[in-house]
Amino acid sequence: MANLLSTQLSATLRKSGGLINSRAASLSVDRRRFSGKNGSSAEYLHQSLVPSMHYQKSLPRLPIPKLEDTIRRYLAAQRPLLNDDQFSATEKQAQDFQSGDGKQLHEELVAQDKKNKHTSYISAPWFDMYLSARESVVLNFNPFMSFKPDPNTEYNDQLVRGTNMVCSAVRFMKTLRAGLLEPEVFHLNPAKSDTVNFKKLIRWVPSALSWYGAYMVNAYPLDMSQYFRLFNSTRIPKHGRDELYTDEKGRHLLVMRKGNMYVFDILDRDRNLLTPAEIYSHLKYILSDPSPAPAFPLGVLTSENRDVWASLRNKLLDAGNREVLRIVDSAIFCLCLDDESMRDHIHISHNMLHGDGCNRWYDKSFSIILTKDGQAAINFEHSWGDGVAVLRFQNEIFKDTTEQPLINPSSTPSSIDSAYVVRKLHFNLDTELENGIVKAKENFNAAVSKLTIDAMEFKKGGKEQLKKKKLSPDAIAQLAFQMGFLRQYGKTVATYESCSTAAFKHGRTETIRPATIHTKRCVHAFVCQPGQNSVEQMLAMLAECSKYHGQLTKEAAMGQGFDRHLFALRYLANSNGQSLHDFYKDPAYMAINHNILSTSTLTSPAVSLGGFAPVVPDGFGVGYGVHDDWIGCNVSSYPDRNVHEFLQCVHKSLEDIFTILEGKPIS
Known part of the structure; x- marks a missing residue:
């Protein structure tokens, strides 16, 4: 496995900026942010002066050493x-x-x-x-990065934090796709390059030359070609070599709890973010669902050997599950709501790295995992990209949810009836598929026990x-x-x-x-x-x-x-x-x-x-x-x-x- 977390350069990729511990001012702003749509600030994390991919065309090519x-x-x-x-x-x-x-x-x-x-x-x-490797992605490839707790402890509630993270994640996606996300730049002299004046100047420099303009002030734009795979993406098992799949038309979130799988749209038909109160309501509905864990949790199949999983996936398709698998694959991302509270950091590491195998879909480009006590982490599939894109996403989500949360502990859910909106996914399983799930769980348990x-x-x-x-x-x-x-x-x-x-x-x-x-x-x-x-x-x-x-x-x-x-x-x-x-x-x-x-x-x-x-x-x-x-x-x-x-x-x-x-x- 190639290690996830890029060193020296990525450790200083983003200037961090201080966290705002007081919520009063931000909450008053948050209410205004949802007063309008169609490009209002509610839809974006920020609006960069320089287009997100402005430097991509002129990036230097990776040299082949002598x-x-x-x-x-x-x-x-x-x-x-x-x-x-x-x-x-x-x-x-x-x-x-x-x-x-x-x-x-x-x-x-x-x-x-x-x-x-x-x-x-x-x-x-x-x-x-990566894609030709036949080993399980669990332990062999997928790493995790856990979020620090919210500095305001009452915001570490699973439902509150989950709602805020979903909202911030979607806003990050929309900011990226609108070309409004700040380009990823490594600033050696931020006093010159990380300024409004420089950004106003560089945005008029043609993309084919923009990198050289940044270089002149000791700034080094970084490749952002992997970012589009963050959302609506998954790794699909195939015999011999897997495929990466992205469908940006998907408007829904995949939520897992107790091995059950749910979906609901988090973008409306105009591709605007639902109100935080609606998302809050839908997640609350899922968390209160009394359904027991399924006898045959499908998610554990994503922990299998890739050829075994490819064969079982083909059987799933033949058994009439094509549409439901398409829904899983095209989801914006996966949110895993765990019913356990964490005992200590070792427990957190085990839970976020592999969990129990049932409440995960390891093939998604990334999953946000939230435990009962509000501990959060990202577990990501590694073939599509490296730590730079995921770390940027994680930094932005943490900053947004702690500085400008859209839901607070006293928030009330929308009056919408979530039972009509949230859809629980059901799969047609025959004996062969059920046996495959049982075997996958046995293999998973044997691997993680070591x-x-x-x-x-x-x-x-x-x-x-x-x-x-x-x-x-x-x-x-x-x-x-x-x-x-x-x-x-x-x-x-x-x-x-x-x-x-x-x-x-x-x-x-x-x-x-x-x-x-x-x-x-x-x-x-x-x-x-x-x-x-x-x-x-x-x-x-x-x-x-x-x-x-x-x-x-x-x-x-x-x-x-x-x-x-x-x-x-x-x-x-x-x-x-x-x-x-x-x-x-x-x-x-x-x-x-x-x-x-x-x-x-x-x-x-x-x-x-x-x-x-x-x-x-x-x-x-x-x-x-x-x-x-x-x-x-x-x-x-x-x-x-x-x-x-x-x-x-x-x-x-x-x-x-x-x-x-x-x-x-x-x-």
Whole structure:
């Protein structure tokens, strides 16, 4: 699984803006916002001066690295993982590939890329990689990001928060589709580029040149091509390769509760948002429905192996369910209302990552999950896009629902009779389909029962202290993972950190490889030789790790890693029917792609937790964030690894690092 949450770049994608804790002013505005339709402010989150897709046409293209640079970077990443004999053999294979098959494939890839200037060289292979995967999307692909609680606690009521989130989500969709959503821009100098005057100027620059205008003031527009898949979209299982389906004509919301499925229109015939009181009424009706959970909850089929699900879906179609499946697939998004309250953050992680399998439709582009006590999260299907689009959506929804909620705890539902509006979906099931649902539930239970999640908070320092020491916060967090793993298992292993390449047209992600010769030297000094180096020497090692990690991060964000290039060359060889060069069969190549430490980071004013399962059976799935004065990790594992012990080792490693930063020796 390619990790969801894009690092460095995405962590600073959006300027956050302070939250408004007082609701009085916003509620008086909210009532006015629903006084008119047809383009009134009720329909949109905001109205950008610059059209949403203004920069899309002129975005720079994702570069294909030089083959010699890719091989050099690949060998540098292999060096800490191999002994001298292994490295010598791998180096020979890599050089032979570079001068032979690799050279021919690279030239063909470059020629192909020149013929397809509308996209990137990685886009089609990456879609294919996801859609051709036959494993369940649950645990293997879908990640989650949980919302922070509303700062005004009374708004964390399931019905109130659910109504507000539905309204804000639809307004986000309408703002996007009207071209009024602020373009996604990474501002290096916001005082110049994130201003009304600049926006008034840049909107008149032709789209074919607009990126260059932003670049002149140190602003970097990001690719927004994935955004249209946020709504009315789903992944449809097919034998061998799934399909992505989008039907923007859908006006309805899919709601799940106790495994039952309901729909109601949230846009009227003129495609205006229903009043919040009507949505409030419909959700209240669903929450008060006494219907028991179905004996055969259909949603669990979306957790199955994709070929198994494809066969069962065909049987569903043959059994007369074509129209009801079309309704599910074309819904604007899925809202999952859970009847449980959450005990703690570990319970939240399990619930939002996988739940019970019955009250989810994992194939939807995203689902908003709301528990009985108002905890909320987004679980999203990963093939259509990456964390950049989902994080932007989540930030906007949180900001809108906490600053300008349309429903408050004393609101009353509309007088409309929701029983005539809300439709409960029913499916025709035969014995074979019922048996398929039972088997899917058994498989789901067996898979999630093996997953353990634990979390850690290091409270003795964070971003502020690290920056004062001129150290990269991300580099130090990654170093702590290397140090923790060495402390626990006595070795250095393949490590993956996701990095967005959204600065380029149809960019996806690139891999940062945090395990380096510098981190290996440093972690051995901390773990295996404490007290044998002076504090000054240890500080120098930390600085060296930070500098090199910063270089790797910049290279990855600029499309200059090695993983995607080598992936594309292998994909091209397979597409041509060529036999793979021995380079791809080298145990070292297979080992570096067996990512035991799979990591992803973000910090956001909207997100409290993010998480995903390990990508290999003997791995860890590490979601983390480096905050101003603390560092948090949310880590998953299967039985082959002990996540509790790992986090203890990471905590001890951070303690040692910060002890050195204070100028004190470690023992």
